[in-house]
Amino acid sequence: MSKYNIAVIPGDGTGPEVVAEAVKVLKALQDDNLKFEFTFFDFGGDRYLKTGEVLPDSAIEDLKKFDAILLGAIGHPDVKPGILEKGILLRLRFELDQYINLRPIKLYEGVETPLKDKGPEDIDFVVVRENTEGLYAGAGGFLRKGTKNEVAIQESINTYMGVERCLRFAFEYTKKRNKDKKLLLCGKTNVLTYAFDLWNRVFNELAENYPDVKTEYGHVDAVCMWMVKNPENFDVIVTDNMFGDIITDLGAMIQGGMGIAAGGNINPEGVSMFEPIGGSAPKYAGKGMINPLAAIMAAEMMLRNFGEENYANRIEKSVMKVIKDHLKSLSAGKMGYTTEEVGDLVVKYL
Numbered sequence: 001m002s003k004y005n006i007a008v009i010p011g012d013g014t015g016p017e018v019v020a021e022a023v024k025v026l027k028a029l030q031d032d033n034l035k036f037e038f039t040f041f042d043f044g045g046d047r048y049l050k051t052g053e054v055l056p057d058s059a060i061e062d063l064k065k066f067d068a069i070l071l072g073a074i075g076h077p078d079v080k081p082g083i084l085e086k087g088i089l090l091r092l093r094f095e096l097d098q099y100i101n102l103r104p105i106k107l108y109e110g111v112e113t114p115l116k117d118k119g120p121e122d123i124d125f126v127v128v129r130e131n132t133e134g135l136y137a138g139a140g141g142f143l144r145k146g147t148k149n150e151v152a153i154q155e156s157i158n159t160y161m162g163v164e165r166c167l168r169f170a171f172e173y174t175k176k177r178n179k180d181k182k183l184l185l186c187g188k189t190n191v192l193t194y195a196f197d198l199w200n201r202v203f204n205e206l207a208e209n210y211p212d213v214k215t216e217y218g219h220v221d222a223v224c225m226w227m228v229k230n231p232e233n234f235d236v237i238v239t240d241n242m243f244g245d246i247i248t249d250l251g252a253m254i255q256g257g258m259g260i261a262a263g264g265n266i267n268p269e270g271v272s273m274f275e276p277i278g279g280s281a282p283k284y285a286g287k288g289m290i291n292p293l294a295a296i297m298a299a300e301m302m303l304r305n306f307g308e309e310n311y312a313n314r315i316e317k318s319v320m321k322v323i324k325d326h327l328k329s330l331s332a333g334k335m336g337y338t339t340e341e342v343g344d345l346v347v348k349y350l
């Protein structure tokens with residue numbers, strides 16, 4: 001019997017509604033071989049507005065005791081942008097050393113993609129985004145702030161250690177995924193001649209240990225073009241933090257939008273955190289209009305990460321059936337069902 005202790009951070013906006021459905025699905029999966037215990041944490045905008053505290057110092061140590069974290073959404077209309085994102089989401093990613101951001105881009109049958117003439121057989125790839133360095137590291141500062149002579153510097157930090165472990169994960173993942181066994185490094189070696197020189201060198205160095213993985217390279221601008229024109233060419237894409245952030249929003253759109261897109265912040269040696277990648281969508285909060293499938297797919301990714309492939313497959317198959325046989329659209333308010341009803345349907349087909 002496997003028992004998993006899950007920390008749940010519902011967060012802001014529609015976060016609590018979608019997380020409730022993911023927890024409902026996980027509870028429904030429980031049997032003699034699989035058990036979950038859920039512990040809820042109230043981190044988010046409301047707590048910050050009430051107490052002035054973004055994340056208590058004890059949070060990191062507390063969260064380290066769990067098998068995984070399930071996160072709803074972070075972002076509150078009454079809190080200045082950056083405070084909660086940096087203070088909660090990025091802090092957790094950094095301090096729990098979740099150095100991989102894994103984002104599957106998969107178009108399910110019956111889902112509308114904005115790409116003309118592309119179907120589920122064309123859109124099925126994974127982005128491995130570095131998650132602790134690059135432009136996100138917070139290196140830089142101001143000089144003469146607020147004057148006409150102001151200088152603002154934001155530096156991209158790329159360490160050999162950080163780049164190597166991310167690339168190694170990507171090679172291993174490509175091998176294990178066993179689709180086309182093709183790994184593409186997405187960078188900008190023609191302009192960012194220091195950062196991506198390092199990425200490129202380590203990429204080629206590691207490639208020698210993976211003779212069965214085909215390697216390719218693409219500049220990030222061209223990768224955006226191909227994601228729209230020839231998404232069928234991709235198997236696994238590995239890239240830095242900022243480029244990964246940008247191309248995975250594009251990826252979410254071609255797989256049918258934020259209603260389905262999920263991601264994992266993974267520390268392969270520690271505690272990982274899974275989330276629907278759409279934001280807190282405050283305008284839909286509390287209305288039962290938001291699509292919970294992305295949060296449910298985040299739970300699916302969590303189970304896959306535990307190695308519970310069979311249970312993960314049951315969630316994925318059920319989600320596919322709900323999409324194909326029931327939902328009119330994946331967009332908030334257009335599904336033909338409420339948030340709770342969609343969760344109930346997923347449970348029904350488990």
Ligand code: IPM
Nearest residue numbers: 074085086089090245248277
């Ligand atoms: C994401 C989000 C975050 C990021 C924001 C909310 C800080 O856009 O998970 O992609 O930029 O990483």
Ligand code: MN
Nearest residue numbers: 245246248249
């Ligand atoms: Mn993003």
